[in-house]
Amino acid sequence: MRREISIALTVLLPALTGCTRHMLDARDLISSLRATSSLATEAGVFITYLGSGHSTATFARGHAEYLVRELEDERRELQGAGVDPSLRRSLEVCQSQQEQLGRELRRLESAIGRPDELPEIATRIRAIGTAAAQAGKGL
Amino acid sequence: MKKLLGLTLGIMTALGGFVDFGQIVFTMQSGALFGNRLLWSVLLGTIAIIIYLEMCGRVAVVAQEPVFSVVRNRLGYGGSLVTLIASQLLTVITCAAELGGAAIVLHLLTGWSGKLLCVAFTAVVGASIALLQFKWIERVYGLAGLAMIVFAVSAAELHPDLNNIVAGLAPHLTAGKPPGNLYYYFFAVGIFSAMLMEYEVHFYSSGAIEEDWKTSDLTENFAVAAFGCVLGGVLTIALVVVAAMIFLPKGIYPVLLSTTTLAGALPLGRAGLLLALAGTLACLTGAAIETAMSAGYNACQFYHLPWGKKLPPQKAPVFTALWAGTLVVGVLAVLAGVRPLTLVNLSVVFGMVLMPLTYYPILRTAMDKSVMGRHVNRKIDTVLGGVILVLIVVAAVAAIPLMIVTRSGTP
Numbered sequence: 001m002r003r004e005i006s007i008a009l010t011v012l013l014p015a016l017t018g019c020t021r022h023m024l025d026a027r028d029l030i031s032s033l034r035a036t037s038s039l040a041t042e043a044g045v046f047i048t049y050l051g052s053g054h055s056t057a058t059f060a061r062g063h064a065e066y067l068v069r070e071l072e073d074e075r076r077e078l079q080g081a082g083v084d085p086s087l088r089r090s091l092e093v094c095q096s097q098q099e100q101l102g103r104e105l106r107r108l109e110s111a112i113g114r115p116d117e118l119p120e121i122a123t124r125i126r127a128i129g130t131a132a133a134q135a136g137k138g139l
Numbered sequence: 140m141k142k143l144l145g146l147t148l149g150i151m152t153a154l155g156g157f158v159d160f161g162q163i164v165f166t167m168q169s170g171a172l173f174g175n176r177l178l179w180s181v182l183l184g185t186i187a188i189i190i191y192l193e194m195c196g197r198v199a200v201v202a203q204e205p206v207f208s209v210v211r212n213r214l215g216y217g218g219s220l221v222t223l224i225a226s227q228l229l230t231v232i233t234c235a236a237e238l239g240g241a242a243i244v245l246h247l248l249t250g251w252s253g254k255l256l257c258v259a260f261t262a263v264v265g266a267s268i269a270l271l272q273f274k275w276i277e278r279v280y281g282l283a284g285l286a287m288i289v290f291a292v293s294a295a296e297l298h299p300d301l302n303n304i305v306a307g308l309a310p311h312l313t314a315g316k317p318p319g320n321l322y323y324y325f326f327a328v329g330i331f332s333a334m335l336m337e338y339e340v341h342f343y344s345s346g347a348i349e350e351d352w353k354t355s356d357l358t359e360n361f362a363v364a365a366f367g368c369v370l371g372g373v374l375t376i377a378l379v380v381v382a383a384m385i386f387l388p389k390g391i392y393p394v395l396l397s398t399t400t401l402a403g404a405l406p407l408g409r410a411g412l413l414l415a416l417a418g419t420l421a422c423l424t425g426a427a428i429e430t431a432m433s434a435g436y437n438a439c440q441f442y443h444l445p446w447g448k449k450l451p452p453q454k455a456p457v458f459t460a461l462w463a464g465t466l467v468v469g470v471l472a473v474l475a476g477v478r479p480l481t482l483v484n485l486s487v488v489f490g491m492v493l494m495p496l497t498y499y500p501i502l503r504t505a506m507d508k509s510v511m512g513r514h515v516n517r518k519i520d521t522v523l524g525g526v527i528l529v530l531i532v533v534a535a536v537a538a539i540p541l542m543i544v545t546r547s548g549t550p
Contacts, residue, residue, distance in 0.1 A: 031549055038392045045389065049401065054408045058250035059416070063397040066243070070395060073478075133390070 022081045026139050029083070029090050033136035035074050036097050040129025043067055043105060047122040050115070057113065064109040071102050090139055097132040104128065147274075147281035150367045158287055158371050158378075159426035160240035160396070161233070161483040162333040163419065166375050167399045169326040170382025171392050172550060173314060175299075175307030178379055180327045182308050184334030185372030187527045191335070191498055192343050192364035194505040194516070194524060199344040200352045200360065201514045206344045206501060207440035213500035222496040223441050227434055229493060230338055233486040234430035235469035238264075239479030241423040243396045248416055254474055261470040264427050268462055273349040273448040280425040281367075286418030289403060289411055291377040296406035297384045304380060318550040325541040325548045328534045332491035334375070335531070338433040340497060345436040349447055357514065378403075392550060394480060427469075435462035484547045491538040494531045502528055 046067070050060055075098045083091045104125045111117040169177045199205050204212070207226075211219040242257035249256065267276060314323035343364070352360065378399075385402045386393055393399050400419055404412035435458040439446035445455045452459040473479070502524045506516040516524065542548075 031546070034392065034550055035394075038390060041389050042391050042393070042398055045385075045391070045405075046401065049405060052408075054404070054412060056248075056409065056412065059247045059397075059412060061250060062243075062247040063395075063401065066395050066397050 022077075024078070024081045024083050024087070024091065026087060026090070028081075029087060029094055030136050030139050032074060032078060032094050033097065033132045033139070036071070036094070036101055037129045037132040037136065039067060039071055039074070039105075040101055040125050040132060043101075043108060043125050044122055044129065047108065047118050047125070050112070050118060060112045061109070064105065064112055068102070068105045068109055071098060071105055074098060075102065090135065093135045094132075097128055097135065101125065101128045101132075147277045150277075150281035150284065150370060158284070158374050158422045159233075159333070159336075160236050160423055160479060161336075161487045162330070162375060163378060163399050163422075164393070164396065164480060164483060165326065165329045165333050165487060166378045167382040167386070167393050167402065168548065169330060170379040171386035172318065173316065173323060173326065174383040174387050175303050175379060176311055176315065177323070177326055177330060178304065178307035178376055179310040180330040181334070181372055181375045181379065183310075183530070184331045185368050185375075186523075187331070187530070188334055188339065189365050189368045190520070190523050190527060191340060191501060192368065193361045194520065195340045195344040195501050196347045196352070196360040196364060197357055197514055198501060198504050198511070199347040200354055200357060201512065202504065202510050203348065204504070204510075205348055205436065205440050206341050206497065207437045208443075209504045210497060210500045211441055213503050214496065218496070219441065222493065223437060225489075225493050226337055226341075226437055226497070229486055229490055230430045230434045230437070231465050231468050231472075232482050233336070233338065233490075234427055234434070234465050235472040235477065236479045236482035236486060237423045237427040237430060238466070238469045239473040239477070239482065240396055241420055241427065242473060243479070244400070244416055244420045244423065247397055247400070248413075248420075257470055257473050260424075261427075261466050264424060264431065265463060265466050267424075268428060268432060268448075269452070269459075273346065276428060276448075277346065280421060280428060283421035284418065284425055286414050286421055287374050289407065289414040289418055290374055290381060293403045293406045293411060293415075294377040294380040294384075297381065299380050299384055304376070307379075321541060322545050322548055322550060324537065325545045328491060328538050328541060329487050329548065330375075331530070331534055332487050332494070332538065334371075335494060335498075336486075336490050337493060337497045338430050340501065341433040341436050342429040345432070345440070345447075349449065354514065396479075427466075431462040431465045431469075434465040435459070484542075488538045488542045488547075491531075492535050495528065495535050498528055498531055 046063060049055055078091065078095055078098070104121055108121050111121060166181070195206055198209060207223065210222055214222060238257055238261055241260050242253045245256040245260060246253040271279065314320050347360070381402050382393065385405060393402070396419070400412070400415045403415035436446055438461055439455070439458045444457045446458040447455060472482070502521070504510055505524070506521045508515045
């Protein structure tokens with residue numbers, strides 16, 4: 001009985017305390033790139049909606065804030081994660097796309113109410129989305 | 140007029156029950172991945188919940204036994220205690236998800252702090268349960284949920300391909316497109332589960348007793364169950380169609396409540412946005428009330444303790460403590476930073492696993508002539524109920540493996 005408990009503790013404790021390094025596989029990276037591309041496209045649709053003038057100021061600010069937060073959650077999942085050496089480059093690409101998108105989403109958040117800045121942000125976000133989607137397909 | 144208002148129990152049960160946070164996000168994700176191909180799962184879920192709501196309403200009226208009393212009688216003490224504990228956990232998780240979702244919607248409406256709004260919203264929900272009579276709870280939140288019709292209007296405004304929608308209502312065994320069959324089955328099970336969440340039958344059967352339904356009301360029982368569920372089913376189909384037309388072509392996989400609301404608002408302008416937010420808030424409020432009250436109903440019915448809105452709190456102290464406690468635990472979970480969407484995924488999948496333990500006793504009691512007398516199931520009720528129960532068992536067995544393999548459906 002004691003042996004079983006010690007085996008269980010050996011397996012469970014590192015997992016519970018977060019001591020093990022989270023290993024990612026190709027599927028994780030594809031999923032992460034897809035999420036980045038999806039968020040970028042979503043932000044593009046949102047900017048188009050803002051341009052229509054139908055949004056309320058509180059909804060616009062709130063939705064921009066949730067987009068930023070969602071990307072931060074995605075980024076956290078990759079932070080400190082380990083990958084097989086063959087996937088290291090893909091991980092870097094993924095992190096880079098997320099970083100760029102994070103920057104643009106924060107810019108979008110602060111540009112709510114300044115419609116003249118939106119087209120430029122939309123163009124950059126679109127480019128990030130396309131790059132993330134292509135990187136995902138290449139994996 | 141009174142009979143018309145009687146429909147609000149069905150409307151609130153269905154809108155708060157299966158047009159809740161879980162269903163809104165789940166169905167829109169399914170539409171974003173598979174277009175209208177999973178509409179059959181909505182249709183199946185709607186038929187299933189109509190059949191079982193009618194059955195549990197009938198059992199409640201004829202045998203004067205709400206669902207958890209039936210569960211205890213049929214499963215014995217041990218089995219029903221496990222069901223009770225699991226149901227209570229599930230109810231708390233779902234309630235927390237609804238409170239968190241409502242805080243998001245309120246933040247989008249007002250711009251105020253989400254946590255502060257969550258606390259204030261929970262207080263309003265608690266005050267509604269404490270102060271309003273049962274009939275007013277169902278009328279206010281059932282009718283407010285009708286604002287969700289804006290999603291059906293949005294779907295119509297997008298001019299969807301009706302042939303494609305009709306084709307989607309017929310079951311397809313395979314996904315026919317990426318991300319593949321396992322994801323397709325996961326979403327089929329998830330939609331089916333979200334439409335049959337246990338707290339719907341707990342709330343509905345308890346509501347029938349709260350409202351003093353008599354056997355002479357049994358013809359209305361079917362109308363109430365069917366009207367509410369068909370309305371909920373149509374709105375759920377609208378959510379899928381909107382997602383299929385807005386998200387699928389662009390490759391968007393929605394994970395935010397604000398995104399799903401935006402999709403409903405896109406074709407309709409500012410009024411559409413406000414209605415979509417109001418409708419979503421009403422449904423989440425209804426769901427929060429249903430789950431909190433179900434926690435009180437379940438335990439009291441299991442232990443044969445006094446329960447119900449008609450009793451003053453001091454005469455039903457356990458009932459009062461349980462619904463209030465559920466709200467408190469729910470709000471604390473949200474304040475602790477647990478993501479509502481994580482809670483939703485948990486509740487939908489684990490709800491499916493638990494479902495046979497709730498639905499089997501209802502079917503057994505409804506087909507028992509010694510309990511139901513002349514109101515016993517007709518052969519067709521038993522056959523349909525049995526077929527649905529088999530599907531529920533299959534889905535329950537598949538739910539957790541599918542969740543693990545598909546990582547909760549994340550493509």
